[in-house]
Amino acid sequence: MVQSARPVPALLSSRAATDPDHEALIVAGTGALTLAEWDERSDAAAHTLLDQGVRPGDRVALVFGGRDWLDYAVSWMAVLKTGAVAVPLSDRLAEPELARLIKHCGATTMIRSGDELGGPTGPVPVKVDPLGYAQILYTSGTTGQPKGVAASHANLTSPPVHPKRRPFAHSRHLVHAFPIGTNAGQVMLLHALTAAPTVVTLPLFTPARFAALVESYAAGTVFVVPAMAIELLGARVQDRHDLSSVLLLGSAAAALPPKVAAELTEAFPNATVANYYTSTEAAPAQTIMIYDPDRPGALGHAASSLKIADADGDPAAPGETGEVWLRAAAHSRAYYGEQRHDTFQDGWVRMGDLGYLDDDGYLYLVDRESDVIKSGAFKVSTIQVEAALHEHPAVSEASVFGVPHPVMGMAVVAAVVSREPVTLAGVRAFLAERLAQHELPTRLLCVDALPRNAAGKVIKRELRGIAEE
Known part of the structure; x- marks a missing residue:
């Protein structure tokens, strides 16, 4: 297990060597980044950070907005190449909250949009520990103060991707509009490193712009959150845009209401609609559940990595409501600076949801426990x-x-x-x-x-x- 762990920069350098001209990331109206450019620019930025005194284990706050995905991707990779820990934060945070999070993680350096990090090219003279922390992501904080979730390089690079079986190979382009600083946004950034299609995003989500982007790139894969799905349907974008290229429409962050899922299957006529069920704490572990019109109330069929547990942590019987747990990745995450045993237990992650499985293994969410x-x-x-x-x-x-x-x-x-x-x-x-x-x-x-x-x-x-x- 440890032997197979790899640092994140190794993913970029190895793929850039074999497919340098592949466009990894496109930001509509802004530009694009090939794998070779990503590798070279992040090398140069990493040299600058080292010259500024950044060392392995240091926390570096990355404060960027949606228009800056390309510079953010370079800065994030540069931090990882120095062996430091990236802390992605949205530039929409109020200054007091931004200051609180920076203090919590102990960041000693901050990189903001527009900062110049050019420097000498060439390999970065740091051996990155694959078991060391790569990033700290803060949870959404919908029920309380955000918690910092630390992920190692091994966590982000697990499970390994086979070069001939890259994710979403049915697509040339994958379109999303997730913000920087969210778990979903980071997942898309890792897809830019490892997946077959080019990852395409836009600075600001609107239904019309998003649908036009899907149509112009004939995207085979699209990712949304339920709020975006509701806006797309409310704007009737399918009446003005050809969405027939979409074969997979994934929804993340929250469960799709059944009516919304049903309407998505009509608006995207060739798409399979899937709920991607995970959390910032559990990622990259997830269970992908296909929407089934015969079971509109179900999130989908649950994989073996998911269980429903009673109050004692024992498996609940079919139809019995209990806590939803997801099996953690081989290299699990942890709360930064906290010793919490109620969320991470014996290779499982408590999801904070209540639900039940029917006799056929379909998951029905009852509610957030809180x-x-x-x-x-x-x-x-x-x-x-x-x-x-x-x-x-x-x-x-x-x-x-x-x-x-x-x-x-x-x-x-x-x-x-x-x-x-x-x-x-x-x-x-x-x-x-x-x-x-x-x-x-x-x-x-x-x-x-x-x-x-x-x-x-x-x-x-x-x-x-x-x-x-």
Whole structure:
């Protein structure tokens, strides 16, 4: 296991030697980066960092925005070539939060968009430890303060990719719009290193620009988060763009509501729609679950790397709700600067979700453990209520959460973005045919947009704050 571990820069140098002119990364309207250019430019930048005093094990903060993917990719690789630890951070973070994260990871150097890192070319005289940390990613922080998740080089390069069987070989181009500093964005950056297609992104996601990008490159693979999928469908981009080239449409970061998944299969007529289930803590381990119209409530068929556990950590019976665990990669991740044993246990990673498997092994998510609403004697699944709200013809987006109630303990509140005016009475009447009485919202918030973090996840604590005002 240890013998097969490789540092990330070795992936680039070996592939650049055999396929130097392959375009690894394209940023629409900005430029492109071949493997050879990526290798040479990151060599030069690494020499500059070494001259500035960066040493193996140092943490280097990388503060970039979506327009800077090319420079970011070079800077990230340069940091890794020095043996230092890259800490990707979005340039959209408020300065106090940015300062807090930099202090937490102990970064001694910061690289921002526009910083010049040119230097002498040639091999970097550092032997990088494949078992040493390569990067620290901060979680989305939707339920609390972001936690730093440290990944080694061996974690990022596992499992190894066979040169003749590269991922997504059915595509010449893979299109995504994930932001820098997110786990999904880092996965796409690694795909630029290892996958068969060229990875294409754009500085800022809009439905029209994204669909035009898919069409212009005849992309065979597309990745979105549910919020992007909802925007694409709401804009009816399939009416103005040819999306028939897409054979795989992957959704990450959160579960697709069943209605949204069904509509995606219509908008992308030749695509298989798949839920990529993982977390910042569990990556690169994941289970890929194909949307099945015969089981619209299921996330998909679960791989053997996933289990449902009861309160004692033992496997739950089919149909029994428990905690969802994912088997970690051979070289697992860890929380930086923390000794936490409740998330990482015996080669498994606790996902923070509640769910169950049916008799055929299909995974049904019940809710985030922290989002379950305990109302009176009942437990309400916000995922289930949100799925029912998405079926409402006037509702384009929905988020459900609990707020304190003097009698019931917690009350169900729904926040919706609607295409036309809706009322609580009307929404409750619509949902009464789909949900139990205790699942019906007692309050309705109509908002122009749901608050989301950089990864596209709804920040429910902000909605809760509005509801409690």
